[in-house]
Amino acid sequence: MKSLTLERVSFWYPATEAPALRDVSLEVAQGDIVALVGAVGAGASTLLLAAGDLAPRLTGGRIVGTVSRRERSAIVLPTPWTQVSGMAFTVWDEVAFGPANLGWPTHEIARQVDRAVERVELGPLAARDPATLSGGELQRVIIAATLAMDSGLVLFDEPAAELDAEGARALWRLIRVLAQEGKAVLLATSALDALPDVADRVVWLEDGAVRAVGTPELLADVAACDAGLGTSVATVWGASGLPGPYPLTVAHAVRRWR
Amino acid sequence: MTGRRLHPFTLLAIAGALPALAWILPAPAGGACTAAVALVLAASLGLRRGLWPAVLTAAPFWVFLRLLHDVPTTLAIGLRITTMVASFVWLAATLAPDRLVEATVARGWSVTAAYLFAATITAVPTLRGRARRIVEAQRCRGLSPRGSLGNRLRALRALALPLVLSALHDVDERALALETRGMVSGARRTPLAPPPDSAVERAARWALLVACVAALIWRLK
Amino acid sequence: MIPALRFDGVTFSYGAVAVLHGLSFAITPGERVALLGKNGAGKSTVVRLIAGLERPGEGTVWVGDWNTRDCVPEQLAWRVGSVFQHADQQLFARTVREDVSFGPRALGVGEQEVERRTDRALADLDLTAHAGHHPYDLPPALRKLAALAGALALEPALLVLDEPTIGLDRALRARVTRALLDRSAGSVALLVITHDLTFAAETLERGLVLDRGSLACDEPLAGLLGDVTRLEPLGLAPPPVAALSVALDLPGRPVRAADAARALARVARGRPGP
Numbered sequence: 146m147k148s149l150t151l152e153r154v155s156f157w158y159p160a161t162e163a164p165a166l167r168d169v170s171l172e173v174a175q176g177d178i179v180a181l182v183g184a185v186g187a188g189a190s191t192l193l194l195a196a197g198d199l200a201p202r203l204t205g206g207r208i209v210g211t212v213s214r215r216e217r218s219a220i221v222l223p224t225p226w227t228q229v230s231g232m233a234f235t236v237w238d239e240v241a242f243g244p245a246n247l248g249w250p251t252h253e254i255a256r257q258v259d260r261a262v263e264r265v266e267l268g269p270l271a272a273r274d275p276a277t278l279s280g281g282e283l284q285r286v287i288i289a290a291t292l293a294m295d296s297g298l299v300l301f302d303e304p305a306a307e308l309d310a311e312g313a314r315a316l317w318r319l320i321r322v323l324a325q326e327g328k329a330v331l332l333a334t335s336a337l338d339a340l341p342d343v344a345d346r347v348v349w350l351e352d353g354a355v356r357a358v359g360t361p362e363l364l365a366d367v368a369a370c371d372a373g374l375g376t377s378v379a380t381v382w383g384a385s386g387l388p389g390p391y392p393l394t395v396a397h398a399v400r401r402w403r
Numbered sequence: 404m405t406g407r408r409l410h411p412f413t414l415l416a417i418a419g420a421l422p423a424l425a426w427i428l429p430a431p432a433g434g435a436c437t438a439a440v441a442l443v444l445a446a447s448l449g450l451r452r453g454l455w456p457a458v459l460t461a462a463p464f465w466v467f468l469r470l471l472h473d474v475p476t477t478l479a480i481g482l483r484i485t486t487m488v489a490s491f492v493w494l495a496a497t498l499a500p501d502r503l504v505e506a507t508v509a510r511g512w513s514v515t516a517a518y519l520f521a522a523t524i525t526a527v528p529t530l531r532g533r534a535r536r537i538v539e540a541q542r543c544r545g546l547s548p549r550g551s552l553g554n555r556l557r558a559l560r561a562l563a564l565p566l567v568l569s570a571l572h573d574v575d576e577r578a579l580a581l582e583t584r585g586m587v588s589g590a591r592r593t594p595l596a597p598p599p600d601s602a603v604e605r606a607a608r609w610a611l612l613v614a615c616v617a618a619l620i621w622r623l624k
Numbered sequence: 625m626i627p628a629l630r631f632d633g634v635t636f637s638y639g640a641v642a643v644l645h646g647l648s649f650a651i652t653p654g655e656r657v658a659l660l661g662k663n664g665a666g667k668s669t670v671v672r673l674i675a676g677l678e679r680p681g682e683g684t685v686w687v688g689d690w691n692t693r694d695c696v697p698e699q700l701a702w703r704v705g706s707v708f709q710h711a712d713q714q715l716f717a718r719t720v721r722e723d724v725s726f727g728p729r730a731l732g733v734g735e736q737e738v739e740r741r742t743d744r745a746l747a748d749l750d751l752t753a754h755a756g757h758h759p760y761d762l763p764p765a766l767r768k769l770a771a772l773a774g775a776l777a778l779e780p781a782l783l784v785l786d787e788p789t790i791g792l793d794r795a796l797r798a799r800v801t802r803a804l805l806d807r808s809a810g811s812v813a814l815l816v817i818t819h820d821l822t823f824a825a826e827t828l829e830r831g832l833v834l835d836r837g838s839l840a841c842d843e844p845l846a847g848l849l850g851d852v853t854r855l856e857p858l859g860l861a862p863p864p865v866a867a868l869s870v871a872l873d874l875p876g877r878p879v880r881a882a883d884a885a886r887a888l889a890r891v892a893r894g895r896p897g898p
Contacts, residue, residue, distance in 0.1 A: 185765040185793045194579075203579045220583050223791065227573060228580040231529065232501040232521060238595065245593045246514075246585030254593060276532075280709065281663040294585060306790050309663045309819045311859045335793050338822075338864050373794040377822060377864035377881065384885035387892055395867045402872055533713065540714035543675045544774060545701035545730030561726070565716035572760055 148329030149173040154210035165191040167354040173329045181333040183350035189333035216297030223303035225283040243294045261293035280307040301332035365393040410600045411503040418494035420611040425486035427618045434482030441489035457489040509597035628813035633683035644837045653811040658824040661834035662859045667817045675706040705775030712767035715759035727778040745776035748803040786817045801827045821863035825879040
C-alpha cells in the first residue's frame with residue numbers, strides 16, 4: 146500500500162529561476178524505509194517539505210506534478226530548536242504539544258506520549274525543561290514528539306545530525322521498528338555508512354533530480370563513490386584500485402577478501 | 404511567586420489596566436500611582452530579573468523626553484511609559500505561555516491568536532539567550548564591548564545585526580516548524596491542564612475593566 | 625617549548641553540578657587533537673574555558689603562557705580561534721568577506737594584513753566564489769564554513785572547534801580537513817570536539833576522551849579508533865575504515881581512507897591470484 150507518491154514533481158522556491166526539484170517521481174509504501182542521499186543543496190530537504198505538504202503551502206513557490214499522501218505525515222527537521230513549541234516547561238508537555246493540537250482526548254494523548262517517551266528512551270529527561278537541553282537531547286525530544294503524533298508517514302531530515310554515536314544507533318533501531326509497525330519512512334541523511342542496515346531503498350538526488358534509485362548497494366557503485374556518496378568501505382576499496390563490484394560494509398569486504 | 408498561581412487572564416488584566424489607567428488618569432498623579440504599582444510588581448521579581456530591566460528600559464525614554472519637552476510634560480509622559488515598561492517586564496516574567504494557551508483553549512477561543520501572543524512573551528528569553536551566545540562569539544573574535552563610544556557602537560552593531568537577522572530567519576523557519584507540530588488553524592486543541600480560575604479573580608478582572616471604563620468616562624466629562 | 629594549550633588540574637562546576645574533575649593535558653604547537661565523549665561529558669565546557677568565557681573553579685588553563693584567569697575573551701582572540709556549535713547564527717555582515725574580516729579587523733592588524741588573512745581563509749575553504757554574497761543567502765552548510773573562515777582569519781596559534789562538521793556532506797568535510805591540515809603544518813594547534821570519528825580519523829592524530837568530566841583516555845587516534853574494547857565502554861564505535869583495517873588485518877592498521885586504500889592495494893598485489 147503506497148503511503149506517499151510523487152509523480153513528476155518539479156518545484157521552484159519563490160523568486161528563484163532554477164528549480165529545487167526537477168521531475169522527481171518517488172513512491173514510499175507502508176513498511177518501507179526510503180533514504181534520500183545527495184550533496185548539500187541536491188534537494189533532499191525540499192523533497193521532504195514537498196512530501197509533508199509544507200512546500201509550496203508554507204514556503205511559497207511553485208509546484209508542478211502531483212504529490213499524493215494516503216495518510217497524515219509528520220516531519221523531524223534538522224533544527225530541533227525551531228520545532229520546539231517554546232511553551233512547554235517539561236519534556237513530557239513538549240511531546241504532548243502536538244497531540245494536544247490535534248485535539249485528541251486526554252487519555253489518548255497520555256498513552257501516545259508515554260509510549261513515545263519510552264521508545265526514544267527519554268524517561269530520565271521527562272521532567273526537564275526543554276530550554277535546558279543540549280542539541281542532541283532536544284533532537285531526541287522532537288523525534289519523540291513527532292512519533293507521538295502517530296502519523297502513518299514519517300519524514301526525517303538529518304535526524305542524527307546532533308546525536309552522538311549511541312544516540313544515532315538508537316535512532317536507526319527505532320526507525321527500523323517504525324517500519325516494522327507499518328509506517329512509511331522517508332529520510333534524508335548524510336550518514337551513508339548507516340544506510341545498509343537501515344534503508345530498503347536509496348534515492349540519489351543530484352541538482353534536484355533523481356539520478357539513481359536502488360537498494361543500498363547503490364552506495365557501492367563506482368559512480369556513487371566517485372561522487373563522494375559511497376560508503377566508507379566502498380570508497381576505500383575503489384580507491385585501492387581493486388576491481389568492482391565494491392563491498393558495501395566491513396562484513397561484505399571480509400567475505401570478498403576470503 | 405504568586406504570579407504563577409493567578410489565572411493568566413488576571414495577569415493580562417492587571418498588565419493591561421495599569422498602562423490604561425496611567426494614560427487615562429490625570430498626570431502626573433495618575434501616572435505616578437500606576438508607575439509605582441507597576442514598579443513594585445516588577446521589583447517583586449527581584450532586583451536582577453524585574454526592577455533593573457524595567458528601569459534600564461525606561462531610562463532612555465526619560466532622556467529623550469527631557470531633551471524634547473519641559474519638565475511637567477516629561478514627567479507626565481515618562482511616568483506613563485514607565486508604567487507600560489514595568490508592566491510588560493512583570494507580565495513577561497510571570498505569564499506562563501502554556502498556561503495562557505491552555506486558558507484560552509479551555510474557553511474555546513482561537514489557539515493561534517493566544518499562541519502568537521504567548522510566543523511574543525517567550526521571544527524575550529529566547530532572544531536574550533541568543534544575544535548572549537552572539538556576544539560571546541563576537542568577543543572570541545576580538546570584539547571588545549568596553550572602551551570608547553565608537554567601540555561600543557561597533558559592538559552594538561555586531562550584536563544587534565546577527566540577533567535581528569537570525570531572529571527574522573528563525574521566524575520564517577518557526578512558522579513552518581510549528582505547522583509540523585500540528586498547529587493548524589481551525590482544529591480544536593485539547594486542553595492538557597487548564598489553569599484554575601476562581602470567582603474572586605473573575606470578579607477582580609471585571610472590577611479592573613469597570614474601573615478603567617469609569618475613569619475614562621470621568622475624564623471625558 | 626611552551627605548549628599551545630595546557631589544562632592543569634582543572635575542576636569546574638555550573639552551580640552545584642560538577643562538570644569537570646581535575647582535568648589535565650597539554651597540546652603542543654602543530655598537534656591535532658580530537659576531544660571525544662558522549663553528550664554531556666563536559667566537552668563544550670572545555671571550549672568555553674579555553675575561550676575565557678568561564679574561569680576554572682580549581683586549577684589553571686594556560687593558553688601559551690597566558691593564564692586564562694587573567695584574560696578576557698577578546699584578549700584571548702589573539703591566540704585562540706574558537707568556533708562554537710551553531711556558529712552559523714553569529715554571522716552578521718552584509719557579505720561573507722566582511723564577516724570573515726571582522727576578526728582580524730577587531731584585532732587591529734592593519735588593513736593590508738586584514739585583506740591577506742581574509743583572502744587566505746576564504747581560499748582555504750573554497751569560499752572565494754561566495755565572498756560577495758550575503759551570509760543568509762547561503763545554505764546553512766556554507767554558513768558554517770564561513771564561520772570557520774572567520775576563526776581561521778584570526779590566524780591564531782590554537783584553533784578550538786566544537787562540532788565543525790554537523791550538516792556538511794563529504795565534499796565539504798574534506799574541505800575542512802584540508803584547511804585544518806594546512807594550518808597545522810604551519811604549527812597551529814588544533815582541538816576539535818567531534819562525534820564524527822571518520823572526520824577525526826582523517827584530520828586529527830590524538831584522541832582525548834572525556835567521560836563524565838574526567839579524562840578516560842589520552843592516546844594516538846590510530847591505535848584507539850580500531851580498538852573496540854576501549855571504545856565500547858565510552859559509547860563509541862570504530863569508524864568504518866578503522867574497522868575494515870582490523871577486519872582485514874591490514875599492515876599498520878590505517879585509519880585514514882587514503883592509507884587504507886594503499887595498504888589494501890599493496891596486500892592485494894602480494895596475494896596469490898584466485
